[in-house]
Every structure is written in structure tokens, then in C-alpha cells.
Amino acid sequence: MDFDADTFRRQFPILGSKNRFDKPLIYFDNAATTQLPECVIAAMAEHLRTSNANVHRGIYGLSEQAEATYESTRRAVARWMNARGPQEIIFNSGTTEGLNFLAAQYTSLTAADEIILFVQEHHANILPWQRLRAAIKVVNMAESGDFDAEDFGRKLSGRTKIVTVAHIGNVLGTINPLRRIGEMAHAAGAIFIVDGAQSLSHGPLDVRATGCDFFVTSAHKAFGPTGIGFLYGREELLEGFRPYHVGGGVPEQVSFDRPATFRGIPTRFEAGTPNIVGVAGLGAAVKFWQKIDWNGVQSHGERLQRRVLEILGDNASVEILKPGSRRAGIISFTHRRAHPHDVASILDSEGIAVRAGHHCAQPLTKALGVNGTVRLSLAPYNTAEEIEKLAPALQKIDKIFPGK
Numbered sequence: 279m280d281f282d283a284d285t286f287r288r289q290f291p292i293l294g295s296k297n298r299f300d301k302p303l304i305y306f307d308n309a310a311t312t313q314l315p316e317c318v319i320a321a322m323a324e325h326l327r328t329s330n331a332n333v334h335r336g337i338y339g340l341s342e343q344a345e346a347t348y349e350s351t352r353r354a355v356a357r358w359m360n361a362r363g364p365q366e367i368i369f370n371s372g373t374t375e376g377l378n379f380l381a382a383q384y385t386s387l388t389a390a391d392e393i394i395l396f397v398q399e400h401h402a403n404i405l406p407w408q409r410l411r412a413a414i415k416v417v418n419m420a421e422s423g424d425f426d427a428e429d430f431g432r433k434l435s436g437r438t439k440i441v442t443v444a445h446i447g448n449v450l451g452t453i454n455p456l457r458r459i460g461e462m463a464h465a466a467g468a469i470f471i472v473d474g475a476q477s478l479s480h481g482p483l484d485v486r487a488t489g490c491d492f493f494v495t496s497a498h499k500a501f502g503p504t505g506i507g508f509l510y511g512r513e514e515l516l517e518g519f520r521p522y523h524v525g526g527g528v529p530e531q532v533s534f535d536r537p538a539t540f541r542g543i544p545t546r547f548e549a550g551t552p553n554i555v556g557v558a559g560l561g562a563a564v565k566f567w568q569k570i571d572w573n574g575v576q577s578h579g580e581r582l583q584r585r586v587l588e589i590l591g592d593n594a595s596v597e598i599l600k601p602g603s604r605r606a607g608i609i610s611f612t613h614r615r616a617h618p619h620d621v622a623s624i625l626d627s628e629g630i631a632v633r634a635g636h637h638c639a640q641p642l643t644k645a646l647g648v649n650g651t652v653r654l655s656l657a658p659y660n661t662a663e664e665i666e667k668l669a670p671a672l673q674k675i676d677k678i679f680p681g682k
């Protein structure tokens with residue numbers, strides 16, 4: 279049976295609401311955050327009602343219950359990502375923290391070392407690396423917007439210590455060929471890091487098949503709550519890492535006489551009271567992912583994306599950025615006369631929520647030669663009827679900003 283977006287959609291209570299202009303909410307800002315299904319919301323409420331206690335500390339039932347949720351979620355995430363085991367999964371607040379954690383492990387790099395980034399990266403995958411002493415090389419995109427293997431090959435060398443790339447770009451939705459990038463990075467002797475912020479709402483991802491050394495992501499981009507995410511790291515690399523934050527939960531021995539000793543992985547990296555209710559929500563999100571017909575979701579997404587590109591292409595005032603790119607339901611465009619913020623405001627007045635601006639990717643905006651874009655990002659709960667609302671809304675923009 280075909281994927282039924284209407285049935286899928288009914289699981290998300292917020293999607294039945296109206297926006298501030300009393301228009302039914304059409305939510306096309308899924309690259310910023312996705313909405314939560316009732317089962318995830320309920321799991322968090324249930325956790326707070328019945329199992330709220332701290333983890334790793336209590337010797338009483340409630341704490342053991344909270345701990346069971348926490349550690350079973352770690353195991354479920356490990357299985358979903360095809361990690362070698364739960365020791366390779368570290369909970370954190372999300373992609374941004376994961377990338378800061380990783381950069382903090384490489385402070386010994388010197389000015390003779392190089393880190394390779396890609397022009398499409400989100401600020402979260404640029405700024406932590408700029409804090410290090412290593413030189414940064416930036417790989418351009420091909421004319422189509424896709425991965426430029428030649429430029430990458432030119433920039434890779436024996437000096438490259440780290441290659442870090444977004445699996446899916448958050449502005450153009452470009453899908454990067456992880457396996458290929460990883461093979462090239464490893465052949466040069468570099469560590470290969472994947473920013474997976476946009477990955478998990480598009481289907482299962484086998485981290486071992488991608489060949490990455492580290493993968494970071496945020497639950498809120500894939501039907502989970504905000505403030506929780508995880509880092510996958512190869513066990514032998516994690517074993518060599520220092521604790522990132524220190525405090526409760528991570529040491530074995532603490533005294534005023536000698537340096538502290540620390541627990542093993544992954545606990546060594548989870549100092550302080552973690553976001554336990556967030557982990558409960560992530561656990562419910564993993565169960566939700568397991569039930570999704572991902573092939574159906576993919577065909578549905580491709581159909582919607584094609585129609586969005588058609589509608590935008592039919593409007594002479596609109597310019598789609600890098601329409602040739604292999605993209606994942608994220609489409610950026612500009613209007614020849616209206617500023618992206620004006621476009622987003624007018625779409626909002628029609629109930630359509632999109633993002634406008636640089637999308638935390640200022641180097642890419644500059645490379646595209648624009649002052650910002652309007653970004654429309656889809657999720658499986660978006661429907662063909664919602665997409666059709668786009669054409670009249672764009673006509674309204676044309677009326678407000680008429681051509682000569």
C-alpha cells in the first residue's frame with residue numbers, strides 16, 4: 279500500500295492547529311525543527327508522571343526505572359544506527375554540542391595540520407573548528423550545488439587531519455555521498471566526521487556503512503524533542519578522548535592529592551544530570567522511526583519535492599537556487615523583487631511557515647551571491663494539498679511586489 283500522508287499526519291497534534299492569522303498551519307520549516315507525534319509527547323509526559331528521578335545514582339526503584347529508560351534508549355539508538363554497541367553512543371544536547379565536543383578533543387592540532395570543511399556547512403560545523411590552530415581548507419560545491427570530488431581531491435593531503443561534512447545541507451538540501459567522501463578522507467589518513475543534523479528524518483542510516491568515525495545529530499530534527507541528541511563515535515577513538523565536561527557522574531576517584539581517574543565510555547562523557555526526559559522522548563522517537571515505511575516516505579517526499587519545484591519554476595519572479603542539486607526535500611529560492619523576510623511574512627499570512635535568511639550558513643549565502651534565501655523544507659506529514667497552496671500565495675507576493 280502507498281504511504282498515506284494523511285494517516286501519518288494525524289499522529290501529530292500540532293498539525294491540526296491554525297496559525298496566528300487563523301489559517302490552517304502549513305508547516306514547511308522542518309529543517310529547523312520537526313513536529314512531534316503524540317506517542318513521543320505521551321512518552322515524555324508518562325516518564326515525568328511515573329519515573330522521574332536521577333540516573334546513575336539511586337539505589338531505589340524510581341531511579342532504577344529512570345535509568346532503565348535511559349540505558350535502553352542508548353541501546354535502541356545503537357541498534358538503529360548499527361553501532362557496535364551502546365558504548366559508542368553518547369547523549370548530549372544535539373548536533374552543536376556534538377561538534378563542539380569533537381573539536382575540543384583535537385586541541386593538539388598545530389598550524390601545520392589541516393581541517394577540511396565544505397562551503398555548505400552550517401555554522402555549527404564551522405565555528406568549533408575555527409577555534410583550533412589548524413588551517414581550514416574549504417571545498418567548493420560543483421556548479422550544480424552537488425559535491426565537488428575534484429576540488430575535494432585537490433584539497434586533501436597528508437596534512438589533512440579531519441574532514442567534516444553535513445550529510446544533508448540545511449540550505450539547498452544537497453545530499454553528500456558519505457561513503458565516497460569517507461573513503462577519500464581515510465585514504466589521506468584523516469578522521470571523517472558527519473554532521474547528521476538533517477539525516478534521520480530521511481530514513482535509517484547505518485553509520486558503519488558510511489564509514490564515518492563520528493556522527494552527530496539532534497532528536498528534534500527527526501520527530502523527537504529539543505535539547506537532546508547523540509554522538510556516535512568509533513569505540514577505539516572514544517577510548518582515547520578526555521572527558522569534555524567534568525563533574526558528577528564521570529569520575530572514578532576524586533581527591534585533593536592526585537589527578538582524578540575517570541569512568542569508561544560512554545559515561546565518561548556525560549557529566550552532570552543529563553536530559554533524562556529528553557532521552558525518554560528520544561526512545562519513543564526511535565520506536566516511531568521503526569514503524570515508518572521509509573520507502574513510501576521517500577517516494578512521497580520526491581513527489582512533493584517535484585511539485586514544489588514545478589510551482590516555483592512556473593513563477594517568473596522566483597529563482598530556485600541550484601535546482602540541479604541532488605536534494606532531500608529542502609528547497610531554497612529568492613524572489614526577484616521581494617526580500618526573503620517579506621516573502622516569509624506574506625506566506626505566513628497564508629498559513630505557510632517557511633524560514634528566511636542565511637539559515638546559519640553565511641559562507642554559503644555569500645557563495646550563492648544572495649543576501650538570504652527563502653527555505654522550504656518538507657517532512658512526510660506534508661501533503662499534496664498543502665503544496666498546492668503555494669502557487670496562490672506566491673501570486674499574492676507578486677501582487678504586493680509587482681514587476682514593471
Ligand SMILES: Cc1ncc(COP(=O)(O)O)c(C=O)c1O
Pocket residue numbers: 309310371372373374375400402403444446447448473475476496
Ligand atoms: C546541517 C546542520 N548542522 C547543525 C545544526 C545544528 O543543530 P542543533 O541546533 O540541533 O544543534 C543544524 C540545525 O539546523 C543543521 O541543519
